[in-house]
Amino acid sequence: MASTLSQVFRDNPLPxxxxxxxxxxSVHSLPESHVWPAFDGFPFGTTYPGExxxxxxxxxxxxxxxxxxxxxxxxxxxxxxxxxxLPSILTDDVESQTRRLFALPAxxxxxxxxxxxxxxxYGQARISPFYPKFMWHEGFTIMGSAVDHARKxxxxxxxxxxxxxxxxxxxxxxxxxxxxxxxLEPLDISKEEYRSTTIQRGREACxxxxxxxxYPPCPDPNRAMGLAPHTDSLLFTIVHQSHTSGLQILRDGVxxxxxxxxxxxLVVNVGDLLHILPNGRYxxxxxxxxxxxxxxxxxxAYFYGPPADSLISPLCNLVSSGQQVVAPRxxxxxxKEYVDxxxxxxxxxxxxxxx
Ligand SMILES: O=C(O)CCC(=O)C(=O)O
Ligand SMILES: [Fe+2]
Numbered sequence: 001m002a003s004t005l006s007q008v009f010r011d012n013p014l015p016x017x018x019x020x021x022x023x024x025x026s027v028h029s030l031p032e033s034h035v036w037p038a039f040d041g042f043p044f045g046t047t048y049p050g051e052x053x054x055x056x057x058x059x060x061x062x063x064x065x066x067x068x069x070x071x072x073x074x075x076x077x078x079x080x081x082x083x084x085x086l087p088s089i090l091t092d093d094v095e096s097q098t099r100r101l102f103a104l105p106a107x108x109x110x111x112x113x114x115x116x117x118x119x120x121x122y123g124q125a126r127i128s129p130f131y132p133k134f135m136w137h138e139g140f141t142i143m144g145s146a147v148d149h150a151r152k153x154x155x156x157x158x159x160x161x162x163x164x165x166x167x168x169x170x171x172x173x174x175x176x177x178x179x180x181x182x183x184l185e186p187l188d189i190s191k192e193e194y195r196s197t198t199i200q201r202g203r204e205a206c207x208x209x210x211x212x213x214x215y216p217p218c219p220d221p222n223r224a225m226g227l228a229p230h231t232d233s234l235l236f237t238i239v240h241q242s243h244t245s246g247l248q249i250l251r252d253g254v255x256x257x258x259x260x261x262x263x264x265x266l267v268v269n270v271g272d273l274l275h276i277l278p279n280g281r282y283x284x285x286x287x288x289x290x291x292x293x294x295x296x297x298x299x300x301a302y303f304y305g306p307p308a309d310s311l312i313s314p315l316c317n318l319v320s321s322g323q324q325v326v327a328p329r330x331x332x333x334x335x336k337e338y339v340d341x342x343x344x345x346x347x348x349x350x351x352x353x354x355x
């Protein structure tokens with residue numbers, strides 16, 4: 001993947017002040033540079049407990065899993081997945097290696113700093129340049145082998161980190177491939193259309209990235225932002241969050257809803273490409289992460305998308321629409337072009353494709 005999407009990162013270099021994270025251990029109060037203005041109500045951590053305000057929980061082994069996924073995607077754009085087969089020992093290992101990485105002193109982490117024109121390694125969230133204030137967040141992005149990155153941090157002791165990251169990515173990819181079928185199933189795509197979608201082809205070339213997110217304890221969490229509201233650009237994202245809550249999704253007419261960590265469950269959210277594919281039927285969910293004062297929150301986000309050159313076009317000939325041809329709501333776009341649009345325009349990218 002890196003060979004083709006890496007061109008997009010080269011074409012959109014980031015300034016260093018939007019790459020280098022704050023040394024969180026060096027500050028005891030929230031610096032002005034990280035104070036966010038109040039918007040959509042305070043505190044950031046507002047939660048709405050109860051069924052009505054929780055995303056659905058879906059058991060992958062449920063015989064109706066595909067229909068439940070289709071319904072959850074249409075209504076929420078996200079769900080929590082259980083019985084996904086990922087061994088909890090692996091998730092624990094990835095989490096502890098992630099904590100080991102972020103616990104390094106700032107000057108050590110800087111050895112694996114992302115290049116201005118790079119897509120991997122240590123740095124702030126890529127959406128940082130779109131905001132006047134910095135986020136209370138540091139991340140580490142891995143695409144494929146982590147050896148080159150980890151060697152910079154632990155020259156003689158990188159194998160443990162690399163092995164678990166590799167294993168996790170392999171298992172995530174298998175899960176993502178099954179999920180892709182499940183996402184497409186409730187859409188009743190006609191055989192011809194199914195064949196015409198290029199997203200199923202070139203499994204090896206599919207675009208994936210593992211994003212390790214770290215949100216250190218924050219001295220003033222109600223005025224700080226962990227990860228600003230965004231949609232993910234690829235097809236879908238599979239998120240493991242540590243036992244500390246922080247992930248929130250925006251629900252129309254309600255506000256920000258906390259996605260509470262559920263032991264052993266993974267959060268799956270619809271990205272922009274999976275919004276375009278069924279002609280807008282699945283909303284790509286706007287989400288953000290808030291921070292807290294007491295605990296160091298970790299999340300692992302696995303992004304899954306088709307090969308960089310595949311073309312995403314709305315499937316308008318869905319059987320469920322009675323074989324009627326419905327007008328496409330978006331123009332076709334290649335994965336590479338869409339990631340480039342996101343780099344340049346963030347959430348406006350999708351509207352630029354509207355017909
Ligand atoms: O930290 C989280 O729970 C969300 C992470 C996320 O949205 C991302 O990495 O795109
Ligand atoms: Fe995200």
